[in-house]
Amino acid sequence: MNFRVSSSIAKGMSIGSPFRLQALRYASNKTMTVREALNSAMAEEMDRDDDVFIIGEEVAQYNGAYKVTKGLLDRFGERRVVDTPITEYGLAGLAVGSALKGLKPIVEFMSFNFSMQAIDHVVNSAAKTHYMSGGTQRCPIVFRGPNGAAVGVGAQHSQDFSAWYGSIPGMKVLVPYSAEDARGLLKAAIRDPNPVVFLENELLYGESFEVSEECLSPDFTLPYTSKIEREGTDISIITYTRNVQFSLQAAEILDKQYGISAEVLNLRSIRPLDVDAIIKTVKKTNHLITVESAFPQFGVGSEIIAQVMESEAFDYLDAPVQRVTGADVPTPYAKELEDFAFPDPDTIVRAAKETLSVE
Structure with a gap:
């Protein structure tokens, strides 16, 4: 070796x-x-x-x-x-x-x-x-x-x-x-x-x-841009940090159980926000959900949706955008309640099916 x-x-x-x-x-x-x-x-x-x-x-x-x-x-x-x-x-x-x-x-x-x-x-x-x-x-x-x-x-x-x-x-x-x-x-x-x-x-x-x-390499650096973790054609899932893992798992479920091809975009940077990549994936799949573990109000998903609405990507949407977020409550301490408070693969699958009108 x-x-x-x-x-x-x-x-x-x-x-x-x-x-x-x-x-x-x-x-x-x-x-x-x-x-x-x-x-x-x-x-x-x-x-x-x-x-x-x-x-x-x-x-x-x-x-x-x-x-x-x-x-x-x-x-x-x-x-x-x-x-x-x-x-x-x-x-x-x-x-x-x-x-x-x-x-x-x-x-x-x-x-x-x-x-x-x-x-x-x-x-x-x-x-x-x-x-x-x-x-x-x-x-x-x-x-x-x-x-x-x-x-x-x-x-x-x-x-x-x-x-x-x-x-x-x-x-x-x-x-x-x-x-x-x-x-x-x-x-x-x-x-x-x-x-x-x-x-x-x-x-x-x-x-x-x-x-x-x-x-x-000691010279390795990354630009502050997003990365497509999984290519897809039917719906875009835009997310970041640990929810990339859940989104990839959800994409696998969508593919195997429903024949849905989901594209997963890992933001990697919140500011600057890679708006060009967001617009490109929406124009490709015509459907979008955002996934984050923050509170629902005034979040990263809200900003992504605003950027889509204010760009040419809006004309490519075939359905309203859905946000998958944490619950609008202080995070519970009890594990059973905490698990309900944040997105998981099943939550993301449900949101994707609703956006695509899949039973």
């Missing part, structure tokens, strides 16, 4: 080094978990640029609450991997200030629900400074961490912030699904001179995905 290790990963590593062995494993295997993809992306970008550093609660000695930063303290030291007290307002403010002075921080929120404590720094300082300075002051920073519901974490830890942050001018908002998404988009975000909100899904961290040789 051919092993392929980037020079930036292999730099300074002895043959028996655990980092070299880890790099060989990434390069030789054809699969990678989302956790590994995020970890390797940050490590390579820290190798590439000494101005990149990680800051957050338990990111260093504890290796991160979800082990996404595992091994980075040992590799880069306390100057580059910084543990902080439990104060999102404080750590985000420190990071934004350092970005305004030319450093490139990666801020880990243990949960994006906790970013509400820091939202003034994220929105009023990071996102608006470039515009308010007349284009003279950039803020190269990445805010990353788990977003949305997990399992039994309650209403205060289950919100999806895609639409919240996606509504802010000056902010870029990325929503990876696969390991390739996570790796390519995070590397692009770290290199971006603008502030980026990077919304991960806790339940995807341990999921394994096939990756290409190209994805394993």
Whole structure:
């Protein structure tokens, strides 16, 4: 088997080094978990640029609450991997200030629900400074961490912030699904001179995905555009993050049980929104449903529908668009109720059948 290790990963590593062995494993295997993809992306970008550093609660000695930063303290030291007290307002403010002075921080929120404590720094300082300075002051920073519901974490830890942050001018908002998404988009975000909100899904961290040789390159980045995960001709399903998985499962059911060919579009980016791809898939299939785990009002699906209505895609629709969303209630703690509160493959299948008037 051919092993392929980037020079930036292999730099300074002895043959028996655990980092070299880890790099060989990434390069030789054809699969990678989302956790590994995020970890390797940050490590390579820290190798590439000494101005990149990680800051957050338990990111260093504890290796991160979800082990996404595992091994980075040992590799880069306390100057580059910084543990902080439990104060999102404080750590985000420190990071934004350092970005305004030319450093490139990666801020880990243990949960994006906790970013509400820091939202003034994220929105009023990071996102608006470039515009308010007349284009003279950039803020190269990445805010990353788990977003949305997990399992039994309650209403205060289950919100999806895609639409919240996606509504802010000056902010870029990325929503990876696969390991390739996570790796390519995070590397692009770290290199971006603008502030980026990077919304991960806790339940995807341990999921394994096939990756290409190209994805394993230290130079691999992805554009902030959508990706067709499954080609189809009868209906378009537009979604993001973990709901891509459910939509692909629904598409398989629709094909096998009803002979319906569903196209699944993985957005990957909320802001900028790939409107061209949305229009193209609607013009191809003439039917559309959107799928998200956020609240139904003022969501990403609403924006997609508005963009379709305001474009030539509207003339291609043969039926009204349906939104599949989370329930309009604070997320229940009890698992039985929580399961009812969010989309699953069966919910998506029902919406597709209704849109196509299939019994």
